[in-house]
Amino acid sequence: MQATFRALTDSLVPSTRRIGYESPINITDMGVHEYLIYGLDHYIAIQEQLHHITLPLAYPTAIMLDEAATQLVNTGRAQASPQIQFPGGGMFSRLSREDRIQTLSALENLAFDLYLLPSPFQNNGGLIKHVIDALNRFAMFGYYSEWPAYGTTRLYPPDDRRLEFFPWGWQQVGYPGVSLGYRDFRGMLIEYEEVKAKEVD
Amino acid sequence: MKTDPDVIVIGAGGGGPVIAKELGELGIRVLVLEAGPWYGNKNWPNPNENRGEEKESSNPNDLDGALYRKQITRLENDMNDFVSGKFRWGSADRRRGPWYRNIPDPTILWQTAGIGGGTIHYYANSLRAFPHAIDNEWPINYADLIPYYEKVEKTLPVEFAPTTSKEALFYYAAEQSGFSLNKTLDVTSSGYRPQPNAILPPNEHLMDPNYSMEEISHMEGCTLSGHCGQGCPYGPTYEKMAKRSTNVSYVPLAMKTGNVTFRPNTFVTKVLTENDVKRGKRAVGIQVRDTWTGETEELRAKVVVMAAGCIETPRLWLNSELPHNPWVGRGLTNHYMDMVTGTFDEETLTEIIGSPSINPFVGHTSGARLDYPGLGMIENIGESPGISAQTLFAFSEYGYNSLGESNQEMWESRGRLVGSELEEAMKGYRRTLTLSVITDDEVQFHNRVELDPHVKDEHGAIPLVHYTPSEKSKMRREQLVKIATDMLRKAGAKEIHRSDLPPNYYIHLQSTMRMGYVVDTSCEAYQVERLYIADNSADYNSLGGPNPTLTTQALATRTAEHLANKYF
Ligand SMILES: Cc1cc2nc3c(=O)[nH]c(=O)nc-3n(C[C@H](O)[C@H](O)[C@H](O)COP(=O)(O)OP(=O)(O)OC[C@H]3O[C@@H](n4cnc5c(N)ncnc54)[C@H](O)[C@@H]3O)c2cc1C
Ligand code: SF4
Numbered sequence: 001m002q003a004t005f006r007a008l009t010d011s012l013v014p015s016t017r018r019i020g021y022e023s024p025i026n027i028t029d030m031g032v033h034e035y036l037i038y039g040l041d042h043y044i045a046i047q048e049q050l051h052h053i054t055l056p057l058a059y060p061t062a063i064m065l066d067e068a069a070t071q072l073v074n075t076g077r078a079q080a081s082p083q084i085q086f087p088g089g090g091m092f093s094r095l096s097r098e099d100r101i102q103t104l105s106a107l108e109n110l111a112f113d114l115y116l117l118p119s120p121f122q123n124n125g126g127l128i129k130h131v132i133d134a135l136n137r138f139a140m141f142g143y144y145s146e147w148p149a150y151g152t153t154r155l156y157p158p159d160d161r162r163l164e165f166f167p168w169g170w171q172q173v174g175y176p177g178v179s180l181g182y183r184d185f186r187g188m189l190i191e192y193e194e195v196k197a198k199e200v201d
Numbered sequence: 202m203k204t205d206p207d208v209i210v211i212g213a214g215g216g217g218p219v220i221a222k223e224l225g226e227l228g229i230r231v232l233v234l235e236a237g238p239w240y241g242n243k244n245w246p247n248p249n250e251n252r253g254e255e256k257e258s259s260n261p262n263d264l265d266g267a268l269y270r271k272q273i274t275r276l277e278n279d280m281n282d283f284v285s286g287k288f289r290w291g292s293a294d295r296r297r298g299p300w301y302r303n304i305p306d307p308t309i310l311w312q313t314a315g316i317g318g319g320t321i322h323y324y325a326n327s328l329r330a331f332p333h334a335i336d337n338e339w340p341i342n343y344a345d346l347i348p349y350y351e352k353v354e355k356t357l358p359v360e361f362a363p364t365t366s367k368e369a370l371f372y373y374a375a376e377q378s379g380f381s382l383n384k385t386l387d388v389t390s391s392g393y394r395p396q397p398n399a400i401l402p403p404n405e406h407l408m409d410p411n412y413s414m415e416e417i418s419h420m421e422g423c424t425l426s427g428h429c430g431q432g433c434p435y436g437p438t439y440e441k442m443a444k445r446s447t448n449v450s451y452v453p454l455a456m457k458t459g460n461v462t463f464r465p466n467t468f469v470t471k472v473l474t475e476n477d478v479k480r481g482k483r484a485v486g487i488q489v490r491d492t493w494t495g496e497t498e499e500l501r502a503k504v505v506v507m508a509a510g511c512i513e514t515p516r517l518w519l520n521s522e523l524p525h526n527p528w529v530g531r532g533l534t535n536h537y538m539d540m541v542t543g544t545f546d547e548e549t550l551t552e553i554i555g556s557p558s559i560n561p562f563v564g565h566t567s568g569a570r571l572d573y574p575g576l577g578m579i580e581n582i583g584e585s586p587g588i589s590a591q592t593l594f595a596f597s598e599y600g601y602n603s604l605g606e607s608n609q610e611m612w613e614s615r616g617r618l619v620g621s622e623l624e625e626a627m628k629g630y631r632r633t634l635t636l637s638v639i640t641d642d643e644v645q646f647h648n649r650v651e652l653d654p655h656v657k658d659e660h661g662a663i664p665l666v667h668y669t670p671s672e673k674s675k676m677r678r679e680q681l682v683k684i685a686t687d688m689l690r691k692a693g694a695k696e697i698h699r700s701d702l703p704p705n706y707y708i709h710l711q712s713t714m715r716m717g718y719v720v721d722t723s724c725e726a727y728q729v730e731r732l733y734i735a736d737n738s739a740d741y742n743s744l745g746g747p748n749p750t751l752t753t754q755a756l757a758t759r760t761a762e763h764l765a766n767k768y769f
Binding site: 011012013014015038039042043044045046047052054097098101102104105108109124125126127129130132133136137139140141142143144145146147157158159161163169170172173174175176178179180181182183184185186187188189190191192194195196198199 | 247249250274275276277278279282284285286295296297298299300301303304305306307308309354358359360361363364365366368369372382384385386387394395397402403407408410414415417418424425426427428435558560562563564585586587588589590591594595596600601603604617619620621623624627628630631656657658659663703
């Protein structure tokens with residue numbers, strides 16, 4: 001499962017980063033795939049009879065990606081590479097980046113046999129579309145927010161996480177992070193009292 | 202509260218605290234129940250970790266600005282993560298998952314549980330409706346609303362947004378596209394203007410280097426920090442924070458009346474009614490569940506006000522098995538939004554705004570707007586990088602840019618960007634101006650909130666949400682996208698990206714318990730006496746496009762008068 005999610009984030013977010021003079025940081029070090037797994041496994045909380053349960057979605061999602069990839073390969077819409085880039089991964093992780101994106105696109109367009117998918121996705125087009133979209137959003141929010149910078153505390157309960165360094169994503173795009181304020185006041189174009197007074201005239 | 206309150210209000214978001222404060226001032230005793238946590242209240246020093254010693258709070262001395270600043274970290278993942286953020290639709294305990302809604306489509310449904318509700322993360326744009334969208338449509342007139350708009354504008358208070366780099370560029374772009382400044386609060390023709398925002402004007406010493414930013418951030422007035430969406434903990438005290446979310450404006454005012462108590466971490470699961478032989482059904486109380494302990498309890502009052510928002514108010518009606526009304530949960534609108542982002546080069550920017558970057562994260566998150574009655578509106582948005590990447594480049598009904606047709610005429614890219622494309626786009630972040638397209642969305646019966654027949658959570662059947670835009674809404678959105686693209690192009694943007702957002706993007710939810718169908722003109726339910734609504738769901742339509750909260754607050758102010766006159 002980890003390998004599948006590594007392959008997924010590898011196709012969605014920028015792959016390796018060179019920041020300043022430091023050596024390149026691989027996105028696996030940023031742990032964004034773990035962010036996705038955490039998000040998916042905490043996404044759906046429901047009541048079953050007397051029990052309040054959380055329906056883990058990460059594992060069935062990984063199976064779904066592999067199943068869809070297999071169907072694409074079998075129908076000649078994608079090609080599996082003989083090289084193993086993500087050890088332990090299934091068919092999805094053996095596709096090129098482009099073909100992984102094709103797989104996501106095919107899933108979101110429900111362009112294959114939904115019957116072959118694991119529960120809760122089996123024949124559940126709405127949930128498939130919802131979750132495929134969420135994979136994209138989670139990957140980008142995970143990558144460009146401060147989450148990777150929680151470092152060794154990333155997977156702790158939210159209130160126990162501590163920032164260990166300045167977030168890479170923020171550094172890359174030039175976002176200064178938490179700010180007390182900025183001295184960029186260029187005046188007021190109009191003011192409330194002035195507009196109200198004009199209306200009374 | 203030791204004895205039964207006169208009025209119970211369900212939900213402390215955009216509308217609830219407003220009606221509570223107005224009723225409290227009239228000497229009516231109010232209990233407000235809120236499903237989420239309370240940030241900045243001494244009774245809950247660790248609101249996400251444990252239940253705390255107290256159950257409720259009615260003393261303004263419990264409010265603590267320093268505590269608020271500590272909790273509102275302004276870090277986008279800590280604050281805004283939909284699964285585990287402090288501002289999420291879920292219980293105070295973030296170790297647990299959010300409360301689930303079934304929306305079988307690509308979706309962002311952005312609501313927050315907590316004292317302040319959706320106003321803790323909102324951008325504080327406080328707009329009056331377009332008069333044309335009220336007159337001859339709603340069962341009340343625009344003129345009926347004006348005194349209430351004025352009262353709320355004074356109370357929050359509302360002021361036009363200051364200009365920072367991104368607003369300066371927005372005004373330039375609007376001018377280049379042939380629009381002119383519209384100096385008004387009541388919009389009847391198209392034009393641009395600063396957003397009327399519920400944000401205190403910038404601190405008078407902001408530009409004076411003799412004052413440190415740390416000092417200024419503890420003084421009164423906006424510091425242009427750009428964290429509106431992450432919550433705003435800048436000001437001398439809790440009730441003087443720059444952004445006027447209800448938690449820091451109406452909630453303290455309500456507490457100061459001495460008649461209003463707020464109880465967080467309390468989910469209302471049922472509205473209780475009794476049958477009166479002569480007058481039919483009337484509300485007599487509610488059932489609640491403590492979100493920490495799971496304990497349930499019944500509470501009684503003379504009047505019940507639902508202010509749980511556009512999803513939960515109809516859900517609660519349906520789960521309470523209140524009388525059937527075909528319009529309950531129906532007519533959902535969401536301003537069918539889109540985003541268009543222009544990236545500029547340094548020279549162009551230097552020429553127009555005198556600096557080589559825009560820095561979208563500076564200033565009010567949304568400070569400038571273009572009103573276009575008949576179509577809707579366009580506003581600027583400057584969010585933090587994670588939120589920007591997620592909305593602009595990850596969420597699209599177009600699919601992946603790389604799989605789409607090349608040779609798009611209007612935009613350099615469209616839809617989702619991944620890998621190196623994404624990297625390239627985000628590299629330009631500091632030189633981007635993002636325009637949000639907000640459509641005058643037509644009400645349709647088939648757009649709805651209903652109960653999921655199969656799935657329950659600890660509060661009963663969960664909401665199932667369905668929305669597809671009408672042909673008219675689609676057409677209007679396309680026209681607005683064209684105008685926004687044109688503005689960016691004429692201002693000199695080098696690259697323009699269209700997100701092409703999916704229809705299920707919920708920032709402005711409205712009109713699921715419409716006036717004239719579910720509630721009367723005083724916002725009392727037709728079928729249940731003593732049951733009122735004071736949130737966005739009571740809107741008859743989507744106001745022509747303007748952001749909804751001020752109208753909800755004006756209506757709540759008005760409803761308080763009607764309610765008090767009738768029953769007290
Ligand atoms: C990113 C963003 C920016 C926005 N910016 C603006 C803006 O600038 N201007 C604007 O006008 N609007 C803005 N909005 C929309 C704004 O947030 C909503 O219009 C406003 O919050 C709606 O108020 P409401 O009272 O209808 O619902 P809410 O604010 O959602 O309040 C409902 C409250 O009820 C509570 N609740 C729900 N069910 C129960 C229950 N069963 N028991 C107890 N409590 C319950 C909820 O926890 C919540 O606190 C923005 C929204 C987003 C997502
Ligand atoms: S920009 Fe927003 S968050 Fe920052 S001080 Fe002003 S109102 Fe508060």
